[in-house]
Amino acid sequence: MTMPLHTEARAAGYNFAFLDEQTKRALRRALLKAVAIPGYQVPFASREMPMPFGWGTGGIQVTASLIGPDDVLKVIDQGSDDTTNAVSIRKFFRRMTGVRTTERTEEATIVQTRHRVPERALSDDQILVYQVPIPEPLRYLEPRETETRKLHALSEYGLMHVKLYEDIARHGHIATTYAYPVMVGDRYVMDPSPIPKFDNPKMHRMRSLQLFGAGREQRVYAVPPFTSVRSLDFEDHPFAVQTWDQTCALCGAGDSFLDEIVTDDRGGRMFVCSDSDYCSRRRGDGETDPARGAAAE
Amino acid sequence: MNDTPLLQVEGLSKRFGRIAACDDIGFDLHDGEVLGIVGESGSGKTTLLRCLSALIAPDRGTVRYRMRDGSRRDVFALSEPERRLLMRTDWGFVHQNPRDGLRAHVSAGANVAERLMAVGARHYGEIRERATDWLARVEVDTARIDDAPRTFSGGMQQRVQIARNLVTHPRLVFMDEPTGGLDVSVQARLLDLLRGLTADLGLSAVIVTHDLAVARLLSHRLMVMRGGQVVEAGLTDQVLDDPQHPYTQLLVNSVLQP
Amino acid sequence: MYVAVKGGERAIDAAHDWLAEERRGDQAIPELTVGQIEGQLSLAVDRVMAEGSLFDRELAATAIKQARGDLIEAIFLVRAYRTTLSRFGYAEPVDTEKMAVKRRISAAFKDLPGGQVLGPTFDYTHRLIDLGLAEPGLEVEGAAPPPDDPAAPAHDDLMSPPRVVALLDDEGLLEQERPGPGDGDPGDITRQPLSFPADRGERLQALARGDEGYLLSLGYSTQRGYGRTHPFAGEIRHGAVAVEYVPPELGFPIVVGEIEVTECQLINQFAGSRERPPQFTQGYGLAFGHGERKAMSMALVDRALRSEELGEEIGAPAQDQEFVLAHADNVQATGFVEHLKLPHYVDFQSELELIRKLRDRWETPGQSEMRAEAAE
Numbered sequence: 001m002t003m004p005l006h007t008e009a010r011a012a013g014y015n016f017a018f019l020d021e022q023t024k025r026a027l028r029r030a031l032l033k034a035v036a037i038p039g040y041q042v043p044f045a046s047r048e049m050p051m052p053f054g055w056g057t058g059g060i061q062v063t064a065s066l067i068g069p070d071d072v073l074k075v076i077d078q079g080s081d082d083t084t085n086a087v088s089i090r091k092f093f094r095r096m097t098g099v100r101t102t103e104r105t106e107e108a109t110i111v112q113t114r115h116r117v118p119e120r121a122l123s124d125d126q127i128l129v130y131q132v133p134i135p136e137p138l139r140y141l142e143p144r145e146t147e148t149r150k151l152h153a154l155s156e157y158g159l160m161h162v163k164l165y166e167d168i169a170r171h172g173h174i175a176t177t178y179a180y181p182v183m184v185g186d187r188y189v190m191d192p193s194p195i196p197k198f199d200n201p202k203m204h205r206m207r208s209l210q211l212f213g214a215g216r217e218q219r220v221y222a223v224p225p226f227t228s229v230r231s232l233d234f235e236d237h238p239f240a241v242q243t244w245d246q247t248c249a250l251c252g253a254g255d256s257f258l259d260e261i262v263t264d265d266r267g268g269r270m271f272v273c274s275d276s277d278y279c280s281r282r283r284g285d286g287e288t289d290p291a292r293g294a295a296a297e
Numbered sequence: 298m299n300d301t302p303l304l305q306v307e308g309l310s311k312r313f314g315r316i317a318a319c320d321d322i323g324f325d326l327h328d329g330e331v332l333g334i335v336g337e338s339g340s341g342k343t344t345l346l347r348c349l350s351a352l353i354a355p356d357r358g359t360v361r362y363r364m365r366d367g368s369r370r371d372v373f374a375l376s377e378p379e380r381r382l383l384m385r386t387d388w389g390f391v392h393q394n395p396r397d398g399l400r401a402h403v404s405a406g407a408n409v410a411e412r413l414m415a416v417g418a419r420h421y422g423e424i425r426e427r428a429t430d431w432l433a434r435v436e437v438d439t440a441r442i443d444d445a446p447r448t449f450s451g452g453m454q455q456r457v458q459i460a461r462n463l464v465t466h467p468r469l470v471f472m473d474e475p476t477g478g479l480d481v482s483v484q485a486r487l488l489d490l491l492r493g494l495t496a497d498l499g500l501s502a503v504i505v506t507h508d509l510a511v512a513r514l515l516s517h518r519l520m521v522m523r524g525g526q527v528v529e530a531g532l533t534d535q536v537l538d539d540p541q542h543p544y545t546q547l548l549v550n551s552v553l554q555p
Numbered sequence: 556m557y558v559a560v561k562g563g564e565r566a567i568d569a570a571h572d573w574l575a576e577e578r579r580g581d582q583a584i585p586e587l588t589v590g591q592i593e594g595q596l597s598l599a600v601d602r603v604m605a606e607g608s609l610f611d612r613e614l615a616a617t618a619i620k621q622a623r624g625d626l627i628e629a630i631f632l633v634r635a636y637r638t639t640l641s642r643f644g645y646a647e648p649v650d651t652e653k654m655a656v657k658r659r660i661s662a663a664f665k666d667l668p669g670g671q672v673l674g675p676t677f678d679y680t681h682r683l684i685d686l687g688l689a690e691p692g693l694e695v696e697g698a699a700p701p702p703d704d705p706a707a708p709a710h711d712d713l714m715s716p717p718r719v720v721a722l723l724d725d726e727g728l729l730e731q732e733r734p735g736p737g738d739g740d741p742g743d744i745t746r747q748p749l750s751f752p753a754d755r756g757e758r759l760q761a762l763a764r765g766d767e768g769y770l771l772s773l774g775y776s777t778q779r780g781y782g783r784t785h786p787f788a789g790e791i792r793h794g795a796v797a798v799e800y801v802p803p804e805l806g807f808p809i810v811v812g813e814i815e816v817t818e819c820q821l822i823n824q825f826a827g828s829r830e831r832p833p834q835f836t837q838g839y840g841l842a843f844g845h846g847e848r849k850a851m852s853m854a855l856v857d858r859a860l861r862s863e864e865l866g867e868e869i870g871a872p873a874q875d876q877e878f879v880l881a882h883a884d885n886v887q888a889t890g891f892v893e894h895l896k897l898p899h900y901v902d903f904q905s906e907l908e909l910i911r912k913l914r915d916r917w918e919t920p921g922q923s924e925m926r927a928e929a930a931e
Contacts, residue, residue: 013639020641026746043748048634053890055897078901085897087564115901133891144877146751154378158415162400162407165414168421169406169443171913177905196905216887218748234421242908259900260907274901314829 017064018096023047027065027220031211034222039184040152041135046218056089057215059112059131066127066211067093067110073101074108079116079257079274086114103277115178117199119256119278122208124225130193132214135221137181137191157189160232168237177242183230184223192229198241198257203229246271251282301363303328303469303501304349309358311344318344319355320525328468329499333516333533335506335548341525342505343473349503350390350471351380362469385412389462389470393477395454398461399446405432405457406442412465431460435490452483456490463494470495472504476511488514509549513537521545578623592616601815601844602626606885607633608745608764609640610814610843627766631886645743647799647808651818651841653715654794658845661719662788663822669716674793675845719790720820720837729822729835751877758860758880759853763841765883767849773873774855782871784858785824786838793817793845817842819850823858828866836865 015021023045030044049057067073073093077086081103089112090101102108105120112129122128138148141159151159160181167175180197184190192203193212203210203223210223223229231239247254249270256278258271273279302325309322318341326332334342348355351372360372365387375383384390392398399408409428410418418424429439435456437449446454455475462470475491476484492515495502506512512519512533519536521529521544529542540546579586593600593616603615607630615633622628658674661667723729741756749761762770777784795815799808819840827833838858840850859873872878882888 015639018639020639022641023638043750045744045746045748047638047745048631048886049638050635051890052631052893053887054892054894055890057890078898082563083898084563084567087567091564114897115899133894144751145881146877150377154381156381156415158411161414161419162403162411165407165410165421165424166403169404169425172916175909175913177909178902194899194902196901198905216891234424235419236422242905257901257904259904274904 014096016069016097017067017093018049019047019061019064024065027061030220031062031065031222034211034220035209035224037188038223038227039182039188039190039221041219041221043218044220046215049215050092051088053216054133055085056112056114056131058213058217058220059114059129059215060089060092060213061215062129062211062213062220063093063110063112064096066129067097067099069097069099071097071099071109072107073097073099074103074105074111074277075101075113076111076116076118076275076277077114078259079118080276082276104281105277115194115196116257116274117195117202119253119273119275121202122206124207126208128206128208128210130195130210130212132191132193132212132217132219134179135191135212135214135217135219137179137189152188155187157183160189161234164232164234164237168234174233174237174239180239181232183228183232185227186230189232190221190223190229196242196257197231197239200229200231200239201241205229244271248273248279248282251279253279253282299328299363301369302326303330303363304503305359305361305369306349307359307361309345309348309355309360311341311348311353311355313344317341317525319348322358322527324520324527324530326469326501326503328501330518331495331500331502331504331516333504333506333512333519334522335509335512335519336522337507337548340522342522344525345522346471346473346503346505350388351375351384352390365468385415386465387467387469389467391455391458391462391470391472391475393474395446395451395458398458399454401447402445404443405437405446405449408446408457409460409464412461416465427464428460431464432457434463434494435460450483452479452487455479455487459491459494463498466498468501470500470502472502474506474508475504476508477506484511491515509537521548578621587620589613589616589620592619598845599624599626601842601846602767602849603629603633605843605846605849606630606764606766607637609633609637627885627889631889634886644800644803646811647801649796649798649814649816651792651796651816652718654792654796654816654818655715656792656794658794659716659790659792660788661790663719663790664722667716667719667722669714672716718820720822723822723835727834730837732837732839749880751880752863753876753880755857755861755864758876759839759841759857761880761883762853762856765853765880766885766888767846767852769883769885769888770852770856771848773859773879774852777855777859777871777873782859782862782869782874784821784838784855784862786821786855786858787823788851789820789822789837791817791819791847791850793847815844817844817846817850819847819854821851821854821858825865831865836861 027044030042034040034042046057046061049060051057051060063073073090075081075086075090077083080086093099094101105111105118108126110127110129111118111122112131114131117128136148138151138159141163142148142151151157164174167173176197178196179191179194180200182190182192182200182203192200205226205228206223207225209225212221214220233239244258246258248256248258250272253273256273256275259274261270261272262268263270304326307323309319310317311319322345324332334345336342347353349360354373361369362372363369372380390398406425406428409431410424413424413427429442432439432442437453437456437460446457449457476487479487488511494500495515504512504515516533519531519533520527521536521542523544529536529540529545536545537549540549593612596619599619600612600615603618603626604610604612607615614636615629618629618632619626621632656672658676659669659672661671720729724731742754744757744760749757753761776782795813797810798812798814800811801808821838822835823838825834825836836858838854840853840857842849842853856873856879859871860876860879862869862874869875
């Protein structure tokens, strides 16, 4: 591109991608460390961003430290490109970098996500950036960081299994449905962020680099490409994902995570893909549900 | 049985400010042997137990332990991972207050099973079977396996705590007033259970108590502490029936009056 | 119908237009100027500067205007702006002993060198709403002249009295806070994330930007017995201090400006321990601008957090540094509390599935174990 890319950011007195270059470098150093120790939470000096903590500041800082003028950015929240926070983050990066944004998963070089992994498999030239609220998988079992750090260092993960044991004893199955803990590279137990457990298998030996940013908690962590990511379970109670009796009411997909949409106040429901790009592309591909009439927005 | 002591303590001292809580204490503990430590509060017996079990570091002295592989290691020279592994496999610690030794918000079964999972057990059915088995051995109604310890009586909580410690078959158990705070009848049954378990399992144990009756029932040998020092030591019956030191005489007379 | 679940840029833009309209309020009333806020709501400006961690009156006033008076929102704006500022280096530590004081009091001594200087304070005012202030125009420019009190220093005759805590130095009864030989430079929590256990320098930094209300409540809790520290207000001083910087090319300090701060040094009883004799210890608080409540609360909490170092019994919330420091920042706290407004459809969907399953099981007694779901 020959056009001045980030004129708006510059005009407003901000650096390309908001953060100054030194902060970006510090962040990239933390990310390199994270990649070198898969699943390990690396502390970093998180900055205040123009969005509130808890609204994706970790992911935004990770993206800001990586993004260059030639990148193409996709931002999703709950799988959708069009939820309010995704719109807001996408707009922020457009203003602060001038880079091209897209809704098409395969076009993006960086996909920033909150709470979902896209249905379409990512390739090895893409980076998936997760927004993370609580990076510590042991937090609700042991609130003290001094103690959890020790448990990670010594690989003492018995406590995590106590929780799973309790689930089975009480419910007959493991009752964790999202933020389901995983073992990364056979070493660190990691919180995959609050993605549904449906998405956990996609993380295993994924082709693309997965980066996780927790802004308020000041941690980044990573799963390098082709790294083993195993959901914790028991031999006789193996990990299993959610399944639906329905298919997507819009595109007919039977292999995607479905959101339940309340259509009226008399108990009417429909199930549609949470991944809006996946769904609309399938519809574009001709696999349309006959029930769907006016889909246009 | 092994001729080398399981636990060998030499010159152990610990001060708090001007107060010597433990002053130059030494003893050997062999396989299957139960040592009682008696004294009134402030005598240093609890500090000694905390030093022996590596909960706090002494100012001077060594505590050597014969590991499962036969090597003898200074407990305080172990790396932290080694020490923590030792504490949750080959050692047990029974606290006076079961709340200190149990997770109050998880079920009795999970409390017992935690150590198993901590050392890598990953088959739910087997883990649960062993937890059930241990609850039965300490005479807790196994139908209550999924109830939280806080819904149990004090005596039952203490039994769960004992099962939680014994599930990994430790060779050495430290006990701090294990029957303190319980009703007399509950105490008696718990003491019976403990005596049976230590004998059946060939456990070595160090038991701290202010109650000479507890010491007489459970321990083979006895150390009497006062002001941080051991004033008398020997076979339990000998010390209690024929005390030599004036302080021991006072203790025996004041407590064992009919 | 499906459109209803979509957010969309247009809705956001419209909402923000509406916000701008609400901020302006009644068009018939003149718009507030930043200068008015800076001059007449100066304590709000001070708080925004303190918790925003940036001394810039005009910027803080602008943030207050933009935030419609929501101070935490304004603090957030200032922090986000602060992020973008490049850093030349570290200033020299400000010397508060050389402060040109507007106010300086000690509750530990009746009289002392330099005297008690009340300065502009709400203390001892009767909290009666002055309805005269509601009448526009009654308050004319050039306000009332300062009362002619011979005990108070004239406004242009500000002085730098000696520190109260130094007065006890001779007897060695009060610990003096001087850098020790082994002390390196303090950490910087904006460059290195806070990690526990945090040393005192890092703790003070976190407290300095911590939420005033939170610190107030925690400090208060120590006074009510949850981690008592037996405090006396050794000295509270407020005024202007010079900020000095040593440019590498010069090698000596030059004054680059002046800032107003409030400092509180608490004197706390301490019974002594194995390593330390009985003596008085200190709790320290410092805030930008005039923020006495903040500085005092900070000092109370600082002292409570020193319990471990001093070998005191720990048990109260204010003594627990992980608890205190991890929750002190109102920008972090607000963000996470308010993030509950963001959609959680996916997580909720997962929970809905689970509850349905649990309900099925509950309503079908005798069904012992759920059959495992289809394996992945």
